[in-house]
Every structure is written in C-alpha cells, then in structure tokens.
Amino acid sequence: MTATANRTPYRYPILQEDFDLAQTLDCGQCFRWNRQPDGSYQGVVGRHPVSILQQADCLLFTGENPDFLSRQLPRYLALDEDYPAIRRHLSADPTLQKAIAYAPGIRVLRQDGWEALCSFIISQNNNIKRIKGIVERLCQCFGEELGGGAHAFPTPQRLAQASLEELAPLRSGFRAKYILDAAQKVASGEVSLEGLEQLPLEEARARLMEIKGVGVKLADCALLYGFGRVECCPTDVWIRRVLEQLYPGGLPDCALPYAGIAQQYLFHYSRTCPQAVERT
DNA sequence: CGCCAGGTATGAT
DNA sequence: ATCATACATGGC
Secondary structure, eight states: OOOOOOOOEEEEEEESOOOHHHHHTTTSSOOOOOOOOOOOOEEETTTEEEEEESSSSSEEEEEHHHHIIIHHHHHTTTTTTTTHHHHHHHSSSSHHHHHHHHEEEEEEEOOHHHHHHHHHHTTOOHHHHHHHHHHHHHHHHHSEEEETTTEOOOOOHHHTOTTTTTTTTGGGGGHHHHHHHHHHHHHSSSOOOOOTTOOHHHHHHHHHTTTTOOOOOHHHIIIIIIIOOOOOOOOOOOHHHHHHOOTTTHHHHHHHHGHHHHHHHHHHHHSSSSGGSSSO
C-alpha cells in the first residue's frame, strides 16, 4: 500500500505529442523517480508523493492533492514550455538535430532549487546508481514523513542541525561535509537562494560557489535544474568531450539561449550512443 | 580485484 | 595560471 494507491488519477492531455516521460525522468537530471513494473513512475515533488503514468494521449497523475496535480505538476514537467519551438530552434544545427531526434521527448524539469543543489553536490565524482541511493537515504533519514513511507527532501534547516556523524548512515563519503556546509549556509541566509532566478548568471554562480564543494559545474547544474536558467550549460566530462570533438569553437549561436536544454539532449545522446560522438 | 564515477580542493610547478 | 592528486564508497 502506497500513498498514491487507490486514487482516481488526474488526466492530463498531452498536447506536445513527442513528450516522453521515461526519457525525461531517466536522462540523468533527477534522482528521486522510480520506475514501477507497470511503467509508471513514483516520486516526490515538494511535499507531494505522486505517481505518473504515460498513456498514448495523456498523462495520468496520481496523488492526494488534485490542485497540485493539475496546476504544479505540469509545470514541474515543463509541459508549459513550447518545446516544439525550442527544438526547431536548436535543430538549425545538424548535430543538435541528431541528438534531439534520438530522444525528442526529453524535457528539462523545474526542480526545487535546494534539492537540485544538494543532489548535485552528491553527484560529484559519483555514479548515478549510487547518487540515487544516497539521496534516498538522505530523504529517509532527514526528510519529512509524508505517509506511505514517502519522505520529502530534507530542508536546509533540518540538515543544518545534523552533525557529520549523523550523516554517516548516508555513506556519502567526502561529500557529507559539503552537504552540511550547504545546509548551514543556506539555512543561515549566508548564501541566499532567493532571487537567484533573476541574478546575472555570473553573480548567481558566484553565490552558489561560496559553498564548499560547489564548483562551476555544480553551480550550473543547480541553476539549470533548480532555478530555471535554461541558458546555463553545465559542463561535465561527457559534455566536455562533445564540445572538444564536435564544437571546438563552442556551441552554435542558435543554441545559446537554450544552452542548458541543448546540453541535456547532447548529454543523453553521448552517454547512450557514444560512438555517434566519437571523432571520425 | 581494479578501474571508474554528471568534480572540487589543495598543493606543486 | 595550469596540472596532478586525494577524496569515500561501491557499481560493474
């Protein structure tokens, strides 16, 4: 029995026909969704345990709060963005066109800023499988109980009260001290996450990098996934390879306003189809 | 068992 | 500035 069992789903018609839930939730941008045997995805968005199932022409949202399902969840999934237009824009570049054609259903989610920051702190020098395990234990140990065994992502205030020893069960290794530093600085207001959406990119990035263990890449991940900065392009080893081999002069101009979205298509393409990105 | 993982801090050239 | 190395833990 789970928190999302035995409820009438909210039916959300898919207007952008190429939207793909699995591509979106399994392309390495989020760490709290679990695919069920029936193909649905269970996760927690904010304080809401939800289940999502994609059908031919609609998404079925299941959860306790109908208002959240109908108003907030579509926004989380970026279903209010005109992706067909963005993709047409990016497809002016032939390589991007190929990467997009490979998984056109990807959307860059609008995640919570603190959750994105904290999750990507955990991601450094780590693999996705283990990142998900650590995030899961983090929520179990410190997140608000939401019923049915689900937990919210822990608040910075809660984590700021924890000690390094209390984080030991997470087995997050050397990242534990970074998690604590982030929680303490955010909770105290020393690093404010308010208004990060509007700040010039360099300033927003510099603010996040005041946290120990947060460099350019992690700051950019937080900005893209947690603060809606789609022009921001996190550059990890995979994207660095793509840039070196395919875009030595940087991304083409058509990609710049949506560099972060272009990055997500290229990331997924280069990881799941590496030979396509190798030098010929 | 050894190599590697959506990097960063640190100390050495 | 640029470069090498350590870092915790476990997936494969």
